[in-house]
Amino acid sequence: MKSCTASKSEITNLLAPLRKCLGEKNVLIALEDRICYAYDGSKQKYLPDIVVRPQTTQHVVEAVRLANEHEIPVYPRGAGSGLTGGAVPVFGGMVLDFAQMNRILEIVPEDLVATVEPGVVTQTLQTEAAKYNLFYPPDPASAAFSTIGGNVAECAGGITGLKYGVTRDYILALEVVLADGSVINTGRKTLKSVTGYDITRLLVGSEGTLGIFTRITVKLIPLPEKIETLLVFFPTPKDAVESASTIISHNILPRALEFIDKSSIDCIKGYRQEIELPEDANAILIIDIDGEEKSVQKGIARVKTFVSEHRAIKIIAASDAKERNDLWEVRRILSPALYKxxxxxxxxxxxxxxxxxxxxxxxxxxxxxxxxxxxxxxxxxxxxxxxxxxxxxxxxxxxxxxxxxxxxxxxxxxxxxxxxxxxxxxxxxxxxxxxxxxxxQELQIMKDIKRLFDPKGILNPGKFF
Amino acid sequence: MKSCTASKSEITNLLAPLRKCLGEKNVLIALEDRICYAYDGSKQKYLPDIVVRPQTTQHVVEAVRLANEHEIPVYPRGAGSGLTGGAVPVFGGMVLDFAQMNRILEIVPEDLVATVEPGVVTQTLQTEAAKYNLFYPPDPASAAFSTIGGNVAECAGGITGLKYGVTRDYILALEVVLADGSVINTGRKTLKSVTGYDITRLLVGSEGTLGIFTRITVKLIPLPEKIETLLVFFPTPKDAVESASTIISHNILPRALEFIDKSSIDCIKGYRQEIELPEDANAILIIDIDGEEKSVQKGIARVKTFVSEHRAIKIIAASDAKERNDLWEVRRILSPALYKxxxxxxxxxxxxxxxxxxxxxxxxxxxxxxxxxxxxxxxxxxxxxxxxxxxxxxxxxxxxxxxxxxxxxxxxxxxxxxxxxxxxxxxxxxxxxxxxxxxxQELQIMKDIKRLFDPKGILNPGKFF
Missing domain, CATH: 3.30.70.2740 (Alpha-Beta Plaits)
Known part of the structure; x- marks a missing residue:
C-alpha cells in the first residue's frame, strides 16, 4: 500500500498558489498554528507541515489538486475529537481544517432532508432540525463538538443506535472531492435510490481515505413527541444485562439503553453530580423511551416492572428535560471521572x-x-x-x-x-x-479500492492499513 | 467494459465436473428446462445454455470457478420476479438457480438477527420472524414470491420504506462467492460495526455483478403491536398529495402511505374486489399506522382529521387482519388490473x-x-x-x-x-x-470497481453498464 510523505521543499511549492486561492489567513505554516492541529481525541501528536482552512468546495479542490500533484499527504479534520487517530497527520503534510465550512445549507421539512457542509457540529444540526420538529438521530457522545463530516468519515454511532441505527443509515447523498481534485456527487436527495453501485455508503466510514466530503445530505425523521428516562441500579451486571434482554424481548426498543459497570460506578461516586448511588449497586442501566406520550408512559411502566423482576435496587425516573439531564450526567461524567x-x-x-x-x-x-x-x-x-x-x-x-x-x-x-x-x-x-x-482476501479488496480512489496514497495515509 | 459470452464447446467442458459436484439433476441442459429460466419479471427472453441448481456454498464455488476458468457468463437467479431484467441471461451461459438454497439457518431473537440462504422467499422470513415476535421490515410488492437474495441484489424497497427504510438498512453481513470462486465474509453479526470499508453495502444493490450471495445476515426489529389501515378517496391528486405532507409534517410516520391515481382507479373498478369506489374519486391514499395500540388509535384519529381537512370524499378504516387485507386488495390487484x-x-x-x-x-x-x-x-x-x-x-x-x-x-x-x-x-x-x-466520472468509478471484483466480466454481464 503506497503512502506518501511530505518534504519541506514540496510544501514551499504549495504556498503561493494556496495563498492566492484561499487567502493568506487560511494557509498556516507557523509552528504555533500547526501545533494546534497535531492532536486529536486519541492523544497522539504528529505535527503537520501546513494547515489549510477551506471555506468552499473550490478551496478544497485547489488544495487537494496541488497536494496530489506534489504528492503531499492530506489529512481532513473536523473537530479532531475522534478516538482512533483519524485526524492526526501521521506522515506530516497538509491538514485540511473544515471549521469554516460549517453552514447548514438547507433543511427541507417536506422532503425530510437537510444538506450541510462537513464542518457543521452534530448537535447544531440536531438543534436546527428540532426547530422544524425534525430529528437527526445519530448521537455520538461527542455530538456537542464533533462535526457531521467527521461523523460520516467514521460512521459514528452513539446512544440511539439500537432504535435508530447509525450515521450510514441517514446519509443520502455526498459531494466528494477525490484524490485528484475532481468532484463527484453520489446518491440523490431522495429517500430511495438504487441507481448504480452504492458509492455513498462505500464512502461513509472510509475515514477520509477515499475522498473528502464537502457537502452532505442527510435524512431526517419526525421528532419524537416525548422522551422519558429511567436510571436503574442493580446488584449484579447479570441482572442489568438480563433486564436489557427482557425489555427488548417484550417488543420495547429503547431510544437509549446504556450500561455502566461497578468500576465505572466507583469513579462517579461524588464526582460532580448529585444523584445518590446505592452502596450495593454493581451495575446501572440508563434507559430512554421515546415516542408518542401515552406509548412512552406505558413503555416506562412496563420497563419498571421488568427491571424490578430482575432485582433492581433503586429506580429513578425523569420525564422533563432538566431531570433527564441530571440522570444523564451520570453517564456524561464517566470519561473524565475514570481518571480517578x-x-x-x-x-x-x-x-x-x-x-x-x-x-x-x-x-x-x-x-x-x-x-x-x-x-x-x-x-x-x-x-x-x-x-x-x-x-x-x-x-x-x-x-x-x-x-x-x-x-x-x-x-x-x-x-x-x-x-x-x-x-x-x-x-x-x-x-x-x-x-x-x-x-x-477481503482486506486485499479494500486495499484495491483504496488504490482505485487514491493511486498516489495522499488521502489520510497511515490509517486503516 | 468487458462482458463475456458463452460458446457451445465451452459449455460442454463444464458438464462433467458440474454433474460430478452437484449431481445429474442439478445441472440442466435440455431446451425445455432452459426455457423456464429465459424469462423474468421484465418479460424479456434470453435462453441460457446451462442451468445449475446449487444446494450449498460449495456448489456455487465450483460452478463459478468453472465458469470463470472457461469465461462463461453466470446469471444468479432468485424468483426471477425482478422488473429490470436482473436475472435474464442476456449473453447466454449459466443460470445459477437459488431455489434450493432456501433455508433459514438461524433466527436469534436476543441478537435481533437472522441468517438465511439467498433462496428464502421474503415473506417466509417475515412469517418465521413473526413467530418470535420479530419483524423483517423490507416489504416489496413481490414479497410473497421474491427471494431475499434477489432483494439484496436489487436493494428492494416496498411499502414500508418511509418509516422503516429499505433492504440495505437491514443487511449486516454477507457470505459472498467472488468471480474467481473464492469466498469472502463481509460485515459482522453485530448491530454496529465500522471495521474497514463497508463492502457489505457496496454489494447490496450491485445486482449480481460484483459477487454472489450465499448467506445473508439480516437485522430484525420487534414486531409492532398493532397495525390499522385507512383507505381514503380524494377529489383530486393534489388533495391526496397534500394530505400525505400534512400527515408527515405532524410527526406521524405511517408504516405505509400509498397513492393511486385516477387512471389506476378506473382499472380496479369492478376488478376482483368488493370495495365500492366513489364516482368522483380521482385519487386514493392507503395509509397504514403501526406501533403500540393506543398510539396507533391516536394516529389514526389524527390522520382522519387531516384527510378530512383535505377534502376526503370517503374514508374506510380497517383494524383487523381480514379487513386490512380487503383494503389492501385495492392496491394488490393494480398491476394485473392495468391491462384493462x-x-x-x-x-x-x-x-x-x-x-x-x-x-x-x-x-x-x-x-x-x-x-x-x-x-x-x-x-x-x-x-x-x-x-x-x-x-x-x-x-x-x-x-x-x-x-x-x-x-x-x-x-x-x-x-x-x-x-x-x-x-x-x-x-x-x-x-x-x-x-x-x-x-x-462516477460511472467510471463504478466500472473500475466492477473490473476489480470481476476482471473477466463473467458476473451478470450486460447489466448496469
Missing amino acids: IAPYKINEDICVPRSRILEILHAINDTNSRYPRLKAANFGHIGDGNIHVNVMYEEEGDRPFAEKMIDEIIRSTIRLGGTISGEHGIGNVKSKFLPLEIAP | IAPYKINEDICVPRSRILEILHAINDTNSRYPRLKAANFGHIGDGNIHVNVMYEEEGDRPFAEKMIDEIIRSTIRLGGTISGEHGIGNVKSKFLPLEIAP
Whole structure:
C-alpha cells in the first residue's frame, strides 16, 4: 500500500498558489498554528507541515489538486475529537481544517432532508432540525463538538443506535472531492435510490481515505413527541444485562439503553453530580423511551416492572428535560471521572452480539485478573452490544501491559463473533487489529479500492492499513 | 467494459465436473428446462445454455470457478420476479438457480438477527420472524414470491420504506462467492460495526455483478403491536398529495402511505374486489399506522382529521387482519388490473423528493398529452416520493412511442432532483438511462470497481453498464 510523505521543499511549492486561492489567513505554516492541529481525541501528536482552512468546495479542490500533484499527504479534520487517530497527520503534510465550512445549507421539512457542509457540529444540526420538529438521530457522545463530516468519515454511532441505527443509515447523498481534485456527487436527495453501485455508503466510514466530503445530505425523521428516562441500579451486571434482554424481548426498543459497570460506578461516586448511588449497586442501566406520550408512559411502566423482576435496587425516573439531564450526567461524567482510577487509559470500542455480553464481560474480568496493576472499567450501549472497555493504568511504564490486555480482549471479542470497532473507527490506533477481523482476501479488496480512489496514497495515509 | 459470452464447446467442458459436484439433476441442459429460466419479471427472453441448481456454498464455488476458468457468463437467479431484467441471461451461459438454497439457518431473537440462504422467499422470513415476535421490515410488492437474495441484489424497497427504510438498512453481513470462486465474509453479526470499508453495502444493490450471495445476515426489529389501515378517496391528486405532507409534517410516520391515481382507479373498478369506489374519486391514499395500540388509535384519529381537512370524499378504516387485507386488495390487484387499459405496458420506478410529487405528476400528464395513443397510470409509495409510472399501449407498434414517453418522464424526474430507480434496480432495462443520472466520472468509478471484483466480466454481464 503506497503512502506518501511530505518534504519541506514540496510544501514551499504549495504556498503561493494556496495563498492566492484561499487567502493568506487560511494557509498556516507557523509552528504555533500547526501545533494546534497535531492532536486529536486519541492523544497522539504528529505535527503537520501546513494547515489549510477551506471555506468552499473550490478551496478544497485547489488544495487537494496541488497536494496530489506534489504528492503531499492530506489529512481532513473536523473537530479532531475522534478516538482512533483519524485526524492526526501521521506522515506530516497538509491538514485540511473544515471549521469554516460549517453552514447548514438547507433543511427541507417536506422532503425530510437537510444538506450541510462537513464542518457543521452534530448537535447544531440536531438543534436546527428540532426547530422544524425534525430529528437527526445519530448521537455520538461527542455530538456537542464533533462535526457531521467527521461523523460520516467514521460512521459514528452513539446512544440511539439500537432504535435508530447509525450515521450510514441517514446519509443520502455526498459531494466528494477525490484524490485528484475532481468532484463527484453520489446518491440523490431522495429517500430511495438504487441507481448504480452504492458509492455513498462505500464512502461513509472510509475515514477520509477515499475522498473528502464537502457537502452532505442527510435524512431526517419526525421528532419524537416525548422522551422519558429511567436510571436503574442493580446488584449484579447479570441482572442489568438480563433486564436489557427482557425489555427488548417484550417488543420495547429503547431510544437509549446504556450500561455502566461497578468500576465505572466507583469513579462517579461524588464526582460532580448529585444523584445518590446505592452502596450495593454493581451495575446501572440508563434507559430512554421515546415516542408518542401515552406509548412512552406505558413503555416506562412496563420497563419498571421488568427491571424490578430482575432485582433492581433503586429506580429513578425523569420525564422533563432538566431531570433527564441530571440522570444523564451520570453517564456524561464517566470519561473524565475514570481518571480517578488511574491517570492513563486505553479506550476500546468492541461490539458483540447482545447474547454474548455476559461472556465478554467475564472474559474481560478474567483477563484483568492476570494484570493486577491494570483496571478495566466498562460501560456503553448495551442495547446494541457495543461496550467501551477502558483499560486504566498508573504509570507510562504499564502501557505495554495495557496493550497486551487490550490484545487479549480484542481476541475474545472476535472469538465471540464480535467486531473490534462498533463506532470509533480504525484510524492508526486499531489498524494492527484489522487483520484479526478481516480475512486477507477481503482486506486485499479494500486495499484495491483504496488504490482505485487514491493511486498516489495522499488521502489520510497511515490509517486503516 | 468487458462482458463475456458463452460458446457451445465451452459449455460442454463444464458438464462433467458440474454433474460430478452437484449431481445429474442439478445441472440442466435440455431446451425445455432452459426455457423456464429465459424469462423474468421484465418479460424479456434470453435462453441460457446451462442451468445449475446449487444446494450449498460449495456448489456455487465450483460452478463459478468453472465458469470463470472457461469465461462463461453466470446469471444468479432468485424468483426471477425482478422488473429490470436482473436475472435474464442476456449473453447466454449459466443460470445459477437459488431455489434450493432456501433455508433459514438461524433466527436469534436476543441478537435481533437472522441468517438465511439467498433462496428464502421474503415473506417466509417475515412469517418465521413473526413467530418470535420479530419483524423483517423490507416489504416489496413481490414479497410473497421474491427471494431475499434477489432483494439484496436489487436493494428492494416496498411499502414500508418511509418509516422503516429499505433492504440495505437491514443487511449486516454477507457470505459472498467472488468471480474467481473464492469466498469472502463481509460485515459482522453485530448491530454496529465500522471495521474497514463497508463492502457489505457496496454489494447490496450491485445486482449480481460484483459477487454472489450465499448467506445473508439480516437485522430484525420487534414486531409492532398493532397495525390499522385507512383507505381514503380524494377529489383530486393534489388533495391526496397534500394530505400525505400534512400527515408527515405532524410527526406521524405511517408504516405505509400509498397513492393511486385516477387512471389506476378506473382499472380496479369492478376488478376482483368488493370495495365500492366513489364516482368522483380521482385519487386514493392507503395509509397504514403501526406501533403500540393506543398510539396507533391516536394516529389514526389524527390522520382522519387531516384527510378530512383535505377534502376526503370517503374514508374506510380497517383494524383487523381480514379487513386490512380487503383494503389492501385495492392496491394488490393494480398491476394485473392495468391491462384493462391496454395489453402492453412499460413500468417505471422513478423517485423524487416528496415536495416535487405534484410537479412530476403534472409533467407526466403533460408528456402523456403529446402521446394520445398511450395512457399513463401512476401509483406508488408517495411517502418516500417513489412513483410507479405505467405507460400502457394498445399495439406492439406503439412501443417506440411508449419508449419516447418514458424517456421524457425520466428526464423530467432527473430535472426535479429525482432518481431513475427508487427500488427496481437498473438491470439491462434501464442501463441506457444510467448516464442521465450518474456523471461520467462516477460511472467510471463504478466500472473500475466492477473490473476489480470481476476482471473477466463473467458476473451478470450486460447489466448496469
